[in-house]
Amino acid sequence: MITQPIIPCIWFEGDVEAIAEWYVSRFPDSFVDYTTKLTDTPSGETTIVTVSLAGQFFQLLGAGPLKERNPSISYMVAFPTSEEVETLWNELVEGAEVLMPLDTYDFSERYGWLKDKYGVSWQIMHSGGMDIQTVTPCFLFVGDVFGRAEAAMNDWISIFPDSYVLEDHMIRYEATDGPELEGKLNYARFVLSGREFVAMDSAENHQFAFNEMQSLIAFCESQAEIDEYWAKLSAVPEAEQCGWLQDRYGVSWQIVPWEMEEMLTTGTKEQLARVTQAFLPMKKIDVAALRNVY
Numbered sequence: 194m195i196t197q198p199i200i201p202c203i204w205f206e207g208d209v210e211a212i213a214e215w216y217v218s219r220f221p222d223s224f225v226d227y228t229t230k231l232t233d234t235p236s237g238e239t240t241i242v243t244v245s246l247a248g249q250f251f252q253l254l255g256a257g258p259l260k261e262r263n264p265s266i267s268y269m270v271a272f273p274t275s276e277e278v279e280t281l282w283n284e285l286v287e288g289a290e291v292l293m294p295l296d297t298y299d300f301s302e303r304y305g306w307l308k309d310k311y312g313v314s315w316q317i318m319h320s321g322g323m324d325i326q327t328v329t330p331c332f333l334f335v336g337d338v339f340g341r342a343e344a345a346m347n348d349w350i351s352i353f354p355d356s357y358v359l360e361d362h363m364i365r366y367e368a369t370d371g372p373e374l375e376g377k378l379n380y381a382r383f384v385l386s387g388r389e390f391v392a393m394d395s396a397e398n399h400q401f402a403f404n405e406m407q408s409l410i411a412f413c414e415s416q417a418e419i420d421e422y423w424a425k426l427s428a429v430p431e432a433e434q435c436g437w438l439q440d441r442y443g444v445s446w447q448i449v450p451w452e453m454e455e456m457l458t459t460g461t462k463e464q465l466a467r468v469t470q471a472f473l474p475m476k477k478i479d480v481a482a483l484r485n486v487y
Contacts, residue, residue: 194226194227194458195226195243195250195412195454196250197249197250197386197387197388198353198386198387198388198411198412199353199385199386199388199409199410199411199412200249200250200251200252200388200409200410200412201249201251201252201266201268201330201407201408201409201410202251202252202253202254202407202408202409202410202447203251203252203253203254203262203313203406203407204254204256204259204262204405204406204407204408205253205254205255205256205311206255206256206257206258206259207255207311208255209240209241209242209253209254209255210228210240210242210255212242212253212255212311213225213228213242213244213253215311216244216246216253217244217246219281219284219285220246220247220270220281220284221247221277221281222245222247222248223244223245223246223247224244224245225242225243225244226243226244226245226250227242227243227458228240228241228242228243229241229243229457229458229465230465231457231465231469232465232466232469233466233469233470234256234469234473235473236256236257237257239254239255239256240254240255240256241253241254241255241457242255246328247270247327247328248326248327248328249268249326249327249328249329249330252410259405259406260404260405260406261312261401261404261406262311262312262313262314262406262407263312263314263401263402263404263406264292264306264308264314264333264399264401265332265333265335265399265401265402265403265404265407266314266330266331266332266333266403266407267306267313267314267315267316267330267331267333268313268314268315268316268328268329268330268331269315269316269318269328269329269330269331269391270315270316270317270318270327270328270329271318271319271320271323271325271326271327271329272317272318272319272320272327273319273320273322274319275302275303275319278295278303278304278305278317278318278319279295279303281315281317282295282305282307282317285307285309285315285317286307287310288309288310289307289308289309289310290307290308291305291306291307292306292307292308292314293305293306295317301318301319301321302319302321303318303319304316304317304318304319305317305318312406316331325362325382325389326388326389329382329389329390329391330390330391330409331390331391331392331393332345332390332391332392332393332403332444333393333395333399334378334392334393334394334395334442335394335395335396335397335399335401335402336399336401336402337402337443338402338403338442338443339377339394339395339396340377340394341394341442342377342378342381342392342393342394343377343378343381343392343394344442345392345440345442345444346358346378346381346383346390346392348440348441349383349385349390350383350384350385352421352422352425352426353385353386353411353422354386355384355386355387356383356384356385356386357383357384358381358382358383358384359382359383359384359389362380362381362382362383363378363380363381363382364378364379364380364381365377365378365379366378366379366394371396373396374394374396377394378392378393378394379393379394380393381393386411402443403442403443403444403445404443404445405437405439405445407445408437408444408445408446408447409444409445409446409447410446410447410449411446411447411448411449412449412450412451412454413448413449413450413451414450414451415450415480416450416479416480416481419448419450419477419478419480420477422446422448423438423448423477426438426440426446426448427439427440428440428441432445433476433477434476435472435473435475435476435478436448436449436453436472436475436477436478438477448477448478449478450478450480450483452480452483452484453468453472453478453480453483456468456483456487460487464487467486467487468483468486468487470486471483471485471486
């Protein structure tokens with residue numbers, strides 16, 4: 194079962210069970226945890242596969258086509274040796290779009306950025322001896338949200354417990370980078386509910402933005418916690434659906450009670466059907482209503 198209170202969710206339009214197996218076969222210390230199938234959803238049958246990739250839990254959602262996955266959210270994978278970097282790069286590069294070639298850079302002795310054949314972006318790097326998380330979700334603030342990485346980071350830190358900026362892991366652009374960039378976040382590593390994340394600003398003319406294809410799931414212990422996160426995060430009323438919301442920076446979140454996750458994991462086929470039909474019309478999840486039908 195999931196042991197991390199905030200995890201990424203990636204939306205796929207293909208055979209998500211086969212996709213999950215592909216990732217698990219390529220990342221070290223990885224496994225499929227469990228699979229949930231929901232029927233009679235707007236996409237027909239929706240499949241959710243929970244995996245752990247090198248210690249980071251993900252939920253992979255198979256729910257039909259919607260939008261494209263893009264590098265606004267990528268995943269930094271840090272290894273202590275160049276050999277491990279090379280190995281994972283070679284596992285993922287076939288059919289991938291290389292965004293930055295695997296090479297030596299000022300900031301890392303071995304680093305490369307690619308968008309794999311399923312459209313998911315990975316920054317694979319040598320850790321440089323730093324004691325950091327192996328797999329870390331990374332937010333790239335571009336376009337309309339360029340320059341707001343620090344504000345987003347601070348907002349999220351203020352909302353979730355056990356959250357803070359990691360000491361010596363904040364780098365700002367300097368005057369030599371130009372007036373548009375000066376003072377903004379080149380790189381910051383921070384913690385939300387005990388898990389590490391990265392935020393960066395980029396003034397490059399990237400033709401992408403945050404969207405629902407990659408979201409964060411925040412698991413909650415109570416209705417009060419759901420209500421609190423919802424009130425503090427939700428900024429786009431029309432995006433509120435089935436426990437999903439969009440914050441002021443365009444990042445999509447799912448605010449999910451642990452109790453609902455347990456229902457969907459352990460319930461009978463009939464219980465799953467009742468719970469599914471109960472939560473589909475909801476905006477914010479009502480735990481008591483789910484208990485009533487379960």
